[in-house]
Amino acid sequence: MTGIPIGSQEVIFSAVGYERLKLRLQVLPDSILDLHIHMKESRNSLSEVVVTGTMKEVSRLESPVPVEVYTHKFFQKNPTPNLFEAIGLVNGVRPQLNCNVCNTGDIHINGMEGPYTLVLIDGMPIVSSLSTVYGLSGIPNSLVERIEVVKGPASSLYGSEAMGGIINVITKSPSKAPLVTADVFGTTWEEYNVDAAIKFSGKKFTSLAGLNYFNYANPIDNNNDGFTDVTLQNRISLFNKWDFIRKDKRLATVAFRYVNEDRWGGQMNWNTEWRGSDSIYGESIYTRRWEMISKYQLPFKEKIMLQLSYNWHDQNSYYGILPYMANQQVGFAQLFWDKDFGEKHSFLLGGTMRYTWYDDNTPGTLSADGLHDAPAKTPLPGVFIQDEWKFTNQQTLLLGYRYDYDRYHGSIHSPRVAYKWSPDKNNVLRASFGTGFRVVNLFTEDHAALTGARQVVVNEELNPEKSYNSNLNYVLKVPSEHYYLGFDLTGFYSYFTNKIVGDFDQDPNKIIYSNLNGYAVSRGVSLNTDLSFNFPLQLLAGVTFLDVYQQADRGNGKQKVVQLHAPKWSGNYLFSYTYKKKYTLDFTGTFSGPMRLPIQKNDYRPAYSPWFTLANVQLTRKFTNGMEIYGGIKNLFNFVPKDPFMRPFDPFDKTANDPVSNPNHYTFDTEYNYAPLQGIRGFLGVRYTLF
Structure with missing residues (x-):
């Protein structure tokens, strides 16, 4: 040496x-x-490289936009088969199950509903519209290197659907990935998950191929309501990513993913023979999905990047007797110029084109005369610019602007400004203000309600939803010879106008869409803490306070309506201790305060959920040959919601109009949900890594 x-x-x-x-x-x-x-790996993740906040690789500490980073090691502390379940450990991010039968779900950030969260894979808007319903369950943890979370609107860079926040899934780089990885685990509910990946290379490329298989085929009805507590699933996901070696270390990468899933939930004696019948109730969904993502640096002296993505999503489903057949294709292209003018001035200029093709069997994609099929075709071009100045080593200013054009909404402008002040290495203050927008595709978001019995009515020329967002973030690091203590405090306020809502009550034969006559607000405070000692003990805890509501005029004056599934208080916690570098004990969990729930008129069920926590414990044994064995208990305190179904004994509402047996006119309902219906269960797994 x-x-x-x-x-x-x-x-x-x-x-x-x-x-x-x-x-x-x-x-x-x-x-x-x-x-x-x-x-x-550093427990102080502030030095990690992030890309989501500014679309440029910078250290998290230097980014003027606050970005939270979670590596795959973090999610291994509570192993799950997919991203949708794993992301629940992040403070302020809530995976919400919206149906107790089929387990459809979306991801809420700071209390905002799923359509306001943009899920990216390697910076590309792969998961959106139709695929948000079940596509989130098809993202295996095996392909995840880290997840970056930006809370609050980011439309100035990423366009529509980024009003609530961004979850960017950064996949593993083939050149840096281990030679072989495998992770297999099962639970006492007879759920089985297999993750495996292998790396291979040639003179001009390195490739990573991965497989995820999940199977749950054991119907369980612990609450004795006659319905499956958890949707049965049989899913396979294949992933392949290629890094190519080029002159002058220019970037070239392409990735493919395929997902095939068969899921069903319903009455315990249901099988495929009853698919679509009115005898035994079941919800059966067949999903097929292809994805392609690529990034290519053009062969010029300047750094000009071309990004392309395409996804094809097909859904064949029955909700009881209601068929829903849909196909969606989304193509996306982005070209941007990344330029540094010296060490303190960074510039970004780009253009995008997003094209969505969507077709289903509902009135939403029929011609005006209702005689033939008319798939929805939605082009959305845009341009964006970002200018970042580092005035001193302590101060950074970022200015951004985006222009999009929608053929129905016309021109849409989205500016933003962000400022970072770091008086020393242990204190960082960030402030930002910006606007966001969302061009809404009505039919992909309310497809379950669009039946042949309802006519879609748009009473006015709909304007795009707009938001005005402010954010103040303070990071304090307290290093010591014996410990590291970190605080990450954020206050946020978002004001939404032109919110598009569907009125299902005015006429039972119609869905009447209009812009909200009022406004919506999402505001609150979030705190993350991290305490690590020089011996192998780490404590993490987070808490979020939310106030999310609409102030709307419903004909009798403006009224405040609290957002559904948005608890005022929520948070997470983690305790991790390693003994002799061989045994690691992890205690993880989330907690939630009361949240408003969808109830029926004269409903006997509470309008708000109770306080509850979902806790997990895991013990891991590490070996020197790259092998790990882990096991533990999920939902340690066996918390399960009560009365998740209304009238489960009459799922087709055959006797709902009987005034004697049903004087309150209740109807079958599956949406009263605030926590998983899956109770306590054990798990055991083995993990292997070969470098």
Whole structure:
């Protein structure tokens, strides 16, 4: 080893995202040292590289936009088969199940509904519209390197659907991935999950191929309502990513993913023979999905990047007797110029084109005369610009603007400004203001309600939803010789106008769409804390306070309506301790305060949920050969919601109009949900990594 003086020396190794490693070496004359260095991932993630906030690779500490980063190691502390379940450990992010039968779900950020959350894969808007219903369950954790979360509107860079926030799934790089990985686990509910990946390479490429298989085929009805507590699923997901070696280290990558899933839920004696019948109730969904993502640096002196993505999503489903057949294709292209004018001035200029093709068997995609099929075709071009100035080592200003054109809504403008002040390395203050927008596709978001019995009515020329957002973030690091203590405090306020709502009550034969005569607000405070000691103990805790509501005129003056499924208080916690570098004990969980729930008139069920927590415990044994064995208990306190169904004994409402047996005119309902119906269960798994 050259450069190290002879004698006893202390050598320090450092790398972005890893803890510094100090070694005491005895260097002899003419000695050759062959060192194999194994570094731990840093518990202080502020040094990690992030891309979501500004579309440029910067350290999290330097980013003027607050970005939260969670690595795959974080999600292994409570192993789950997909992203939808895993993301629940993030403070302020809530995976919400919207149906107790088919387990359809979406992801809420700061209390805003799922359509306001943009899910990206490697920066590409792959999961959107139709695919948000079941596509989130098809993203396996095996392909995830890290997840970046931006809370609050980000339309100035990412356009429509980014009004509530962004979840960017950064997939593993083939060149940096292990040679072989495998992760297999099962639960006492007879759920089985297999994740496996292998890397191979040639002279001009490195490729990573992965497989995820999940199976749950054991109907359970612990609450004795006659329905499955959890949707049965049989899903396979294949993933393949290629990195190509090019001249001057220019980037070229392409990735493919295929998902095939068969899921059903319903009455315990249902099988495919009853699909679509009115004898035994079941909800059966067949999903097929293809995705392609690519990124290519053009062969110019300037850094010009071309990004392309395409997804094809097909859904064949029956909700009781109601068929829903839909197909969606989304193509996306983005070209941007990334330019640095010196060390303190960064510039970004780009253009995008998004094209959505959508067809289903509802009135939403019929011609005006109702005689033939007329798929919805939605082009959405846009341009964006971002200018970032670092005035001093302590101050950074970011200005951004985006222009989009929609053929129905016309021109849409989305500016933003962000400012970062860091007086020293332990204090960071960020402030931002911006606007967001969302061009709404009515039919992909309310497809379950669009039946042949209802006529879709638009009483006015709908304007795009707009938001005005402000955000104040403060990060405090308290390093010490014996511990590290970190605080991340954020206050946010978003004001929404032109919210598009559907009126299902005015006429039972119609859905009448209009812009909300009023406004909506999402405001609150979020705090994340991190306490790590110089011995292997780490404590994480987060809490979020929300106030999310609409102020609307419903004909009798303006009234405040609290947002459904938006608890005022929620949070997460994590305790992790490692003994002798072999055994790790993880105690993780989330908690939630009361949230408003969808109820019927004269409903006997509470309008608000109770306080509850979902806790998990796991013990992991690590071996020197790359093997890990882990096991534990999920939902440790066995919390399960009460009365999830209304009238489960009459799912087809055959006797709903009987005034004697049903004086309150209740109807079958599956949407009264605030927590999973799956109770306590054990799990056991094995994980293997070969570098």
